[in-house]
Amino acid sequence: FPVPLIHISETNSTNNYLQTLCARQKVGELTTVVADFQTSGRGQRGNSWESEPLKNLLFSFVLFPVFWEARCQFLISQIISLAIKEELSTYTEDISIKWPNDIYWKEKKICGILIENDLMGRNICQSIAGIGININQEEFYSPAPNPVSLYQITGKRHDVFKILKNIMIRVQSYYAKLQKGDITQITNQYEKSLFRKEGMHRYKDIDGEFLARIICVEPEGRLILEDEKQVRRAYMFKEVEYL
């Protein structure tokens, strides 16, 4: 396996498991924890992450980025999204990255990412990335967040460990690029991969609904939209909703 791997059958959350492990002992960079089942998988915004046992990929890995300012957090998010997007694209078309870091197939969510950073002053000293990818689940019982699995898309079952291995190979290679400062390629690839990159779409912010198109994503992660009146609007995470 390309990185140190811990496989457990059950935990409350692989993010929690890895956080505890890192607090207790020295853990190598890119150490990965994968679980067959989570009893309280966590999503963004305090949501839960549902997954039937043994069907999907539920894993977390740790990075110790020594010299990055907190504003570079978004780069971590970008390389992880790209690694997953590229791997899933070997199985099907129409995979995109919904800003900031959901992975979509067409209009449905196939993967969610929860990154938890520990800061030391203004620098990130530890970043735990938790990833849930719907692989072999045949049916979903809750309509949110509009889930879909690779099985539902391709009509076939897939080897979750093979996918995990390939994703970690891709993460490793993007991470090496990032450490070399090779940022332009990462940012370009990310922008090219964006969900709703083309055309006008409906969005909603605190002032209500509007039509807009995506102009770009800034290096620090703000999404720049342009509305029908050609007015540019900039959003941080959670400040705008896709309709």
Ligand code: BTN
């Ligand atoms: C989201 O809300 O989109 C993020 C979902 C992240 C789920 C994964 S599953 C593995 C890891 N452990 C957790 O508790 N959450 C993440």
